[in-house]
Amino acid sequence: MKLLLENIKELVQVEDDPVLFRSGKQMAKLNTIKDAFLIIRDEVIQDFGTMSHLKDVYRDDDFLIEIDCRDRLVYPSYCDSHTHLVFPAPREKEFVDRVRGLSYEEIARRGGGILNSSKILQKTSDEELYYDAMSRVMEIIKTGTGAVEIKSGYGLSTKEEIRMLKIIRWIKETAPVCIRSTFLGAHAIPAEYKNNPSGYVDVIINEMIPQVAAEELADFIDVFCDKGFFSVEDTERILMAGIKYGLRPKIHANELGLTGGVQVGVKYHALSVDHLEHMGVNEIECLKDTETMPTVLPGAAFFLGMRLSPVREMIEAGLPVALASDYNPGSSPSGNMNFISSLGCINYKMMPEEVINATTINSAYAMGISDRLGSIARGKIANLFITSEVPGIEYLPYSFGSNLVETVILNGEVQEH
Template identity: 45%
Template sequence: MRQKHLYTNIKNLCGITTGFPRLKVGKQLNDFVCVENAWLLISEKGTFEQFGEMKDIPEFSGNITDCSNKLILPCFIDSHTHLIHANYRESEFVDRINGLTYEQIALRGGGILNSAKKISEISENELFELSYERLIRAIETGTGAIEIKSGYGLSFENELKMLRVANQIKIKSPIPVKITFLGAHAFPEIYKYNHEVYIKIICDEMLPVISKENLADYIDVFCEQNYFSPEEMEIILEIGWKYGLKPKVHVNQFNSIGGIQSAVKNNAVSVDHLEVISENDIVTLKHSQTIATLLPACSFFIKIPYSPAKILIENNIPFCLASDYNPGSSPCLDMKFVISLACIKMNLTPEEAFNAATLNAAAALELQYDYGSIEIGKKANFIITKPVSSLNYLPYSFAENCIEKTIIN
């Protein structure tokens, strides 16, 4: 039976909440509450039971860990990943160095279609082993809950293969896993000029089986020029809702074409990317409950603009940070690096970035009542850092591994 565990002499216990808000916006994002010289008690149930200053520490005779000069903070929540894939795409990395854009690579059969071809050639067992190893790497860098998308299958058989692998990961995973069906990631070459047929396959063939086998929590569409139009996305999202799948969608990575409006109209939980955003998009998001998911590692890797986080803050629009881990445009599972990029390239304060990668990211996966902050009663998934000088040191030391241990309960 699990026993209580006391952590003592914590330099800073950070990311504390007391119930509300469950989602921070505007000036609230700068409030990442910390207690100096703290203690933290974990219950037999693996939840946060009590915490406080060392001067008020209770008598305790069980398991004790000394955290002198170390920080404790809630695990990162990575709400947007393409964790399941068969191959890496380092050749496309070189193509971009030689001057090709992401869109040019895609138009000549690279990108998503490249990954889809490899998915069809790999066994389900091998795909699981490769992907689960990535999950463990993510946990080691501080991730305590994660979203996993399909989207490299692009056929009935291979999309279901990916979703079944995702569910195998979910069963074995020590951390919460949410699964998103992304059959509408791109049009397979055979349907490049016959969109209606592929959309019909998604809606009439894939979705009924996904629902029957309970293979996904959310539905996603890549709404962008040369991919799915807002009108095509709406057709898919409406059918997805009929099967109980809430939308979390790719929009505005390269162009603002009305995807945000269509997503909000369909009550999307989140709209992800937003490297390009218009005044009309801002107005739409201000009058919605939809969370923006910003992906700075993608911007860094393929040299596109960074999402305008400060504009979202000024307009009290909720947003979170995620890795966008994938083999083509963001081969990065390290959420600490994502936070560093948010500070360096998007001018977020460390407090804003940590809130966006923890509490707000939990809300983007509808996990905010159990994860995302140090709060009495929440699940005790947290990070112990190596000895560091301050919270600010974590994003400052952008290439240093500052995490000593990820504790998962």
């Protein structure tokens, strides 16, 4: 199987020498090739370059499929490194309550929020959870996502957490995108442990983690380390137990306060610390020169009207930044990475080049796949999208709310609409 994309107006995020992520000033750098070609063989990117080079080198090659990309841009697929897209039902009633003035935390205290989703999950069949989640996966594929991390965390009991992870595995086996799975037993304290939160932490450590590991159900382990959820001490206990079983941390940190989440993430070599609405000098300092990707979730801050993560300060301090959707029913009911890109520019004052790095190579790093996805490089998996006719890269974040993704290619195959 050999596929040729030719006359590409601009081939975006090209790497001759692949990097694992871009940080600081490097984030404003974006390699592109104008008037380009790209060849896909089987599932991988075989070659790319300028059209004149194509004519010199590949004159006699016959390609099974040729796509004329005149006036169009070609991007590596977005990598969405933080979602909760397996959930039993949307929570639009809570949305209306918030419009009326209740806060997200207030709604959670009244039995809404994560605990509400958890209650409904128990009554939802495997098939229903799977098909609903798959339709969300198919929806985000249309807006350019080619890799997605999915968390458990609405189970909140050993049986239900394992069931959620098995549904994520089912999606992994059947969806055309790359899926990473994260065990998030520590998403909220279940009602029956309200007065004994450390009892629930014991269940996570003694029952859930060993079973998750024995059945190889997760790539990562997550904890919602924040005010009113899991303390730094709880988080340390859970992460240590997870690491013992080979589960690398990726944690929810500093959404609700300066709670020490960032520091604990860095201490346990988390692959990413996510949310980061509350960041002080110490948090920024502590992330410097580490293997932990600061990940910002603009959809959640937008939807909940939260304070914004100081992305400019982080980049000026030399840190890398990734952006992800946080697709979930309570705080970000959308997995549209084009919209996330617009929010990156509009709300966080990121340049279009920075946003592209944050949603491709850096977010690929944040889900442990930047060696095979997240950029246009020889040998990488051919997950990419072709835009409709657009003037240039700025046009995508500029056109918030539009979907300018015209053709999606996953594992070297053109996807049907």
